[in-house]
Amino acid sequence: MEKIRIAVIGMGYVGLASGMAFAKHGFKTICTTTTPSKAENLNKGIPPFFEPELEGLVKEMVEKGMLSGSINNTEAIKKSDVTFICVGTPSLPDGSADLSAVESSAKDVGTILKDKNDYHVVVTKSTIVPGTTENLVLPIVEKYSGKRVGKDFGLCMNPEFLRQGQAVHDSLNPDRIVIGQFDKRSGDVLQHIYGSYDCQKMRCEIKAAELIKYAANSLLAIKISFANEFSRISEKFNIDVYEVMKGVGLDFRINPMFLNAGCGFGGSCFPKDVKAIVALSKKIGVETPLLDAVLYTNELQPMHLVDLIKHTVGNLKGKTVAFLGLSFKPDTDDTRETRALPIIKKLYQEGAHVKAYDPKAYNKFKLSTDLPIEYMDTWEDALKNADFSVIQSDWQEIRDIKPQDFKRLLRTPVVIDGRRSYDPEYLIKNGVTYRAIGWKNLDD
Numbered sequence: 001m002e003k004i005r006i007a008v009i010g011m012g013y014v015g016l017a018s019g020m021a022f023a024k025h026g027f028k029t030i031c032t033t034t035t036p037s038k039a040e041n042l043n044k045g046i047p048p049f050f051e052p053e054l055e056g057l058v059k060e061m062v063e064k065g066m067l068s069g070s071i072n073n074t075e076a077i078k079k080s081d082v083t084f085i086c087v088g089t090p091s092l093p094d095g096s097a098d099l100s101a102v103e104s105s106a107k108d109v110g111t112i113l114k115d116k117n118d119y120h121v122v123v124t125k126s127t128i129v130p131g132t133t134e135n136l137v138l139p140i141v142e143k144y145s146g147k148r149v150g151k152d153f154g155l156c157m158n159p160e161f162l163r164q165g166q167a168v169h170d171s172l173n174p175d176r177i178v179i180g181q182f183d184k185r186s187g188d189v190l191q192h193i194y195g196s197y198d199c200q201k202m203r204c205e206i207k208a209a210e211l212i213k214y215a216a217n218s219l220l221a222i223k224i225s226f227a228n229e230f231s232r233i234s235e236k237f238n239i240d241v242y243e244v245m246k247g248v249g250l251d252f253r254i255n256p257m258f259l260n261a262g263c264g265f266g267g268s269c270f271p272k273d274v275k276a277i278v279a280l281s282k283k284i285g286v287e288t289p290l291l292d293a294v295l296y297t298n299e300l301q302p303m304h305l306v307d308l309i310k311h312t313v314g315n316l317k318g319k320t321v322a323f324l325g326l327s328f329k330p331d332t333d334d335t336r337e338t339r340a341l342p343i344i345k346k347l348y349q350e351g352a353h354v355k356a357y358d359p360k361a362y363n364k365f366k367l368s369t370d371l372p373i374e375y376m377d378t379w380e381d382a383l384k385n386a387d388f389s390v391i392q393s394d395w396q397e398i399r400d401i402k403p404q405d406f407k408r409l410l411r412t413p414v415v416i417d418g419r420r421s422y423d424p425e426y427l428i429k430n431g432v433t434y435r436a437i438g439w440k441n442l443d444d
């Protein structure tokens with residue numbers, strides 16, 4: 001096979017991290033976006049969002065001429081042999097996925113393939129429910145190109161499993177690659193692209209690849225909601241749920257990952273994907289009691305943290321809260337579905353005032369609320385003269401705060417932890433009143 005050239009439509013986490021990884025593996029890649037400033041910045045080596053280590057690698061690939069940004073899908077697809085569709089599929093009000101960006105990308109690909117004579121492989125990488133690639137993307141590409149799948153162009157579905165905050169590591173070193181293929185010829189092209197990726201590769205039919213993505217995210221969400229349900233049971237017995245989950249995770253059939261109880265899962269994936277598969281199942285007459293409960297538990301957890309706060313400090317009226325961590329998890333500026341929002345809303349309803357600190361997430365968080373939150377420059381400013389502190393996302397610099405700091409800065413050294421950011425014994429031994437989800441919270 002000649003050296004393959006790649007077009008990636010979409011410059012979000014999946015599009016850019018995958019594009020960077022393709023470039024790093026030796027494939028010339030053009031990532032497209034509809035926002036001119038994002039393309040311009042990419043060509044200067046600046047990614048459109050914060051992600052550890054991404055900027056350095058993007059810069060290196062851009063300087064080597066292996067990666068570039070563009071707002072011109074036509075140009076990018078013309079200059080490539082494979083097009084990855086990596087656009088967003090946000091939730092609609094009924095929980096189903098909005099496919100308009102996938103549809104318009106398919107139209108662009110079809111229109112351009114009309115005048116392109118070489119064999120081209122179209123790959124969907126966006127998270128889409130089973131049937132979308134073959135029943136939506138395929139007919140659109142055929143209609144607009146006037147060409148036939150399997151003869152003139154190939155078709156694959158290649159789900160992405162990277163985590164935000166670890167996008168660089170995960171895209172360069174995935175633990176598996178799933179290739180859903182229309183036919184062997186299409187799949188062989190992806191197998192070739194991923195030839196130097198050192199991990200397990202699985203080939204299957206396109207629909208199965210689409211469902212694997214939802215099943216994988218649903219199972220991870222199940223593990224978290226399971227640990228969260230046990231956190232509330234454990235508290236009633238004065239047992240540490242982290243100890244319980246450690247014992248559970250030692251079973252190699254289960255493993256210890258994603259059993260960390262806390263104030264619930266956020267982000268652009270678990271909430272959206274579980275809702276989407278639930279919505280689809282309802283449409284096709286399949287009951288999903290397990291996944292319904294996963295989502296319900298996830299709504300309970302942030303409110304459980306507020307209950308824990310009230311149980312610890314009493315009436316919240318007039319109290320100032322030092323709220324640490326607004327992003328949905330550390331090492332990202334993404335605040336989509338962050339648990340910070342329902343918790344802070346409830347704190348205000350109860351009459352409290354919030355001084356917040358986050359290393360990266362202010363710009364995005366501010367778009368989601370106009371509550372009179374004070375956004376502080378440092379965690380020290382947030383803690384200073386606040387009545388107590390609440391932890392929502394455990395950035396390393398927040399985990400590094402010492403008991404002495406809480407004692408020095410807060411009016412009363414009380415920490416209520418939604419992410420188990422600290423060793424409870426250490427904080428307590430050093431004079432901090434510590435409460436956490438799934439910790440031994442019963443009063444002595």
Ligand code: UGA
Binds near residue numbers: 258260
């Ligand atoms: C998740 C999956 O982990 C990726 O494999 C997948 O590719 C991605 O969704 C996606 O579909 O694009 P991500 O949302 O970036 O990745 O972040 P996670 O690390 O999975 O965390 C999601 C949420 O779960 C966070 O709010 C985190 O705090 C919470 N979480 C995670 C827990 O509450 N407990 C845990 O044990 C693990």
